[in-house]
Amino acid sequence: MEPFVTNRYVYGPYGEPLHYDNEKERQGFIGKEKDLESGLADHGVRKYDYISGRFTSIDPLSEKFYGLSPYQYSYNNPISFLDNNGLSPEELKNIIQGNGISFSLNKMYSSNKVTGNEYGALIWESDNGLGYPIIGINVVPGKDNTVDTDLNISEEYNRNFTIARAHTHLNGHAPSYKDFSKLGDPSINYKYSIIEAGNKRFAIEVLNHQKAYDLDESLIKSLWFKEYFKSINKGNTKVEASRDAAIGVTQEYNDIYKLYETNDSEKTNFKEIK
Numbered sequence: 001m002e003p004f005v006t007n008r009y010v011y012g013p014y015g016e017p018l019h020y021d022n023e024k025e026r027q028g029f030i031g032k033e034k035d036l037e038s039g040l041a042d043h044g045v046r047k048y049d050y051i052s053g054r055f056t057s058i059d060p061l062s063e064k065f066y067g068l069s070p071y072q073y074s075y076n077n078p079i080s081f082l083d084n085n086g087l088s089p090e091e092l093k094n095i096i097q098g099n100g101i102s103f104s105l106n107k108m109y110s111s112n113k114v115t116g117n118e119y120g121a122l123i124w125e126s127d128n129g130l131g132y133p134i135i136g137i138n139v140v141p142g143k144d145n146t147v148d149t150d151l152n153i154s155e156e157y158n159r160n161f162t163i164a165r166a167h168t169h170l171n172g173h174a175p176s177y178k179d180f181s182k183l184g185d186p187s188i189n190y191k192y193s194i195i196e197a198g199n200k201r202f203a204i205e206v207l208n209h210q211k212a213y214d215l216d217e218s219l220i221k222s223l224w225f226k227e228y229f230k231s232i233n234k235g236n237t238k239v240e241a242s243r244d245a246a247i248g249v250t251q252e253y254n255d256i257y258k259l260y261e262t263n264d265s266e267k268t269n270f271k272e273i274k
Helices: 101-115 177-181 209-214 217-233 238-252
Strands: 009-011 017-020 040-042 047-049 119-127 133-141 161-168 192-197 200-206 257-262 270-272
Touching: 101 119, 101 133, 101 161, 101 192, 177 192, 177 217, 177 238, 200 238, 217 238, 238 257
Parallel strands: 161 192
Antiparallel strands: 009 017, 040 047, 119 133, 119 161, 192 200, 200 257, 257 270
């Protein structure tokens, strides 16, 4: 028997229904139950209004999100964040940790060790037309011990929403100044830069793409090396110094970047480092 589509649902970015084959379907945006009388979605702690893109009551955790409305949904950025329970948005990096992405990153690092050349990848999301995203990764080898994944984006990947750029760093080194300076490219606009570094996995989050794009690379480079040699002079290893340098950049430009690292053997549990 040939498979066929029984119902099709199309949503806007905040979950507003654009097309329903069955208007009485109770399951709505991101799988949450919809009240057919009020049109509100049940997100557990609070009710959500698809049309306004706002919750109908105040966020119990609103004190943690100064500067944002206590009624906002997903930091007002539903493309990059999900809010499953009405308390705190779940970042797409949690999706990145699944779908075989972690395995691919480990394989990239192993290949780097064998060939001596870095490996890179773009991690992307696309709509499969069934109401949930497909997460994919395209891995490319570099040459001369470097890789520029931006040069390997095909037309297909340009049509998808790129979540992250990833590449390998041998010997456990943390992000370099170059890893920060390339993150403002408006033609790519990815949210994360992931560095696969053996026993650790680092991630830089871009908070403001325009500021990142406008920031002079020479300022990042100067600051990074200043913090790096300060750490070396304290007797730290190159690995430790690279981490200190990356932290120094994120502290100076904390309105543009956040820095994370994994602290578990599976390299899936990211924690912010400051």
